[in-house]
Amino acid sequence: MTIRTESRITVTGSVSDVWDYLCDVGRWPEWAPTVLECRIDGGGPMLPGAWVEQRAKDLGWNHSRREQVTAVDPPRSMAFAGTMGTSVARWGMEFEPAGDEHTNAMMWVEVDLANIMRAVPGRALQGRIQRVSDIEMAAIKAAVESDVQTGTGSP
Secondary structure, three states, X not given: OEEEEEEEEEEEOOHHHHHHHHHOHHHHHHOOOOEEEEEEHHHOOOOOOOEEEEXXXXXXXXXXXXXXXXEEEOOOEEXXXXXXXXXXXXXXXXXXXXXXXXXXXXXXXEEEOOHHHHHOOHHHHHHHHHHHHHHHHHHHHHHHHHHHHHOOOOO
16 A cells, blocks of 8 residues: 655745755755754765665654655756655655745655555554655745845755
């Protein structure tokens, strides 16, 4: 069984502003509550096949995790593959201009429930993922809008 969520928000900032912020994986701890540190393996750019290395904290447990960049279409979309628990998971971001200096951003998450995760009620897990995605999108919006307002952000 596959579950999917989508979270949408409009950001005051250009598509390029939002794109640049999300490509700066060192800033992911600002918006992703489980990410403590993040970097691209080898320090290269975000390109398909690159590995995003994270130090994470889930349910009080610190651990390392990796996600592979599966798609990059600058500045419109990016996608990743990894795991959530014992299940294969994919997630991504899509961006569209929304008038002058506004961006419609959408985060999607798909999880193929497998192994012990099949015991978790799908609706409960889907609701949890949706809540976390909504929190993350609000944090992305706040960070990008702050950067735009102060003229700071990613190089």
